[in-house]
Amino acid sequence: MAQRRAPLGDRARYWFDRTLARGAAALVGWMALLCLAVVVPANAVLVWTDSDAPASLTDRLAQVWRLTGQTLRLGGATGTPLRVMTSVLLALVALLYVSTLVGLITTALTDRLTALRRGRSTVLEEGHAVVLGWSEQVFTVVGELVAANANQRRAAVVVLADRDKTLMEEALGPRTGPFGRTRLICRSGPTTDPAVLPLTGPATAGAVLVLPHDEPDADAEVVRTLLALRAALAGERTRPPVVAAVRDDRYRLAAELAAGRTGVVLESDTVTARLIVQAARRPGLSLVHQELLDFAGDEFYLVRGVGLTGRPFGDALLAYPTSSVVGLMRGDTALLAPPPRTPIAPDDLLVAVSRDDDTARPGDCAPLVEEAVMASAPAAPARAERVLLLGWNRRAPLLVDQLRRRARPGSVVDVVAEPRDATARQVGEADAGRGTGLSVTLHHGDTTRPETLRRLDVHSYDSVIVLGRDPVPGDPPGDPDTRTLVTLLLLRQMEEATGRELPVVTELIDDRNRALAPLGPGADVIVSGRLIGLLMAQISQNRLLAAVFEELFSADGAGVRLRPAADYVLPGREASFATVVAAARHRGECAIGYRSHADVPTGPAYGVRINPPKDERRRWTARDEVVVVGRD
Known part of the structure; x- marks a missing residue:
């Protein structure tokens, strides 16, 4: 049977495609033919319609050739064939030279722009901050570094990450x-x-911050980054201070060795667990920590105690009208809320909360104290507590351990977790035979389902802690916070149905979700990545503050506490803040602010007032709270 012949149009297109497949030469040939097919007829029309055109056909064709040569820059010489071909050859050589030159310039500029776009040029700054890595913390760290450099003219922040x-x-x-x-x-x-790493100019940097990314191997990546930084700075006389964070304490020693003597390594999960427990026992504490750690308000400074050498530390508490003294820096050791009779040595620095380092001006505030309105009742003793833990993640075992450290006999922690959370089951089984003051009971259930929460007597607990689960490969972005928000919605519905407040403390990963969280008046939020980012930014500006924060967030150190105002001043009476400071001094504490119960629903401070002037007067209520630095 004879093979059917393809249509002429299909065969023409196929032949044209095969011709183009031969490469650039065929493409140039087709472009030349196309140009001639358009230019020659157009020039012929111009010549034949010109009233001044030559009369003879030969002269007219020569005129068409000259116009074509001028249009295509191919020369326009006429005469013998050799003369015409030489003219065309010279024009082609000139065209090739110019095209090649333009191509080289274009390629060089494109490569340069591509390199600049990829961020591959070396930074030539001095005293800048270098941020290595990319995670949710990078937004907090960069934002705080920008705030810290607001009064500097030539400040720079360099971010290096494996991203575009x-x-x-x-x-x-x-x-x-x-x-x-x-x-x-x-x-x-x-x-x-x-x-x-040399692209960031680390040798001339003022500080280097190493952020853990959001993947499971984050700690190993931090150690490798610190080792790479050490290798990049080999041979340099001076090295910038390094601040890094790891999740697991098993990597802390390796990270500290890689960071060197000037390095500071934070355990982010441990610090977060301590803050969650503190906030669970006194909701609102996260607002105090955020106010103390960001550069927008009052923060910690180290100041020289003018005229206080040899005097007891208690005198320093009322020696600064617009700053709140909380401790001493003795060498590399921070002494927060030391006994009031502790003498101030000549080399000691005062740890103070102030608006800026130049606002800590001395002045005698003792005359402002009104002893008649100071409360003298002893603090209420700690009692057994009941805690409901909804959800489970890698920080939950640390959180249970923190609860166990200060638990009174009879304390209870009920954990509601999904069956797949094997570590929750292990913690519950390990606690069964410990005989400690805290008992841990595991209940299986999905905290995003209403029937799970209805089975619990939620209002019988002293505090409710909501944790998002660890990200699992395949989960959509933001899934841990999404599940947390759903749980908070269900708890909020229970609050509104019963008319009773729930002391809820929740952990969020993304700070943007804080505004979405349906929180009641007694709720508190810990954004773990933001708090660690704030800590890193503070330490990068003053390495000595690392000892202050280590003491502040340690399990057994002097931390930030919220106490009932009735423990310091008589309820319903008007008194100055200096009176509160004096009352706290009698209890071995350092008062640094208060939380007004009447302003709790009002953002953004929600009633928190840090470092008020000593002469500020207000009427104190029984539901107000005083912010102090002290021990439990």
């Missing part, structure tokens, strides 16, 4: 706000490569 430079700049802009005088410089590349 443009994407990093687009992500940081809306999340951190205006940069003011601080220049943001992004560089792309792996933070674990010693050949890439």
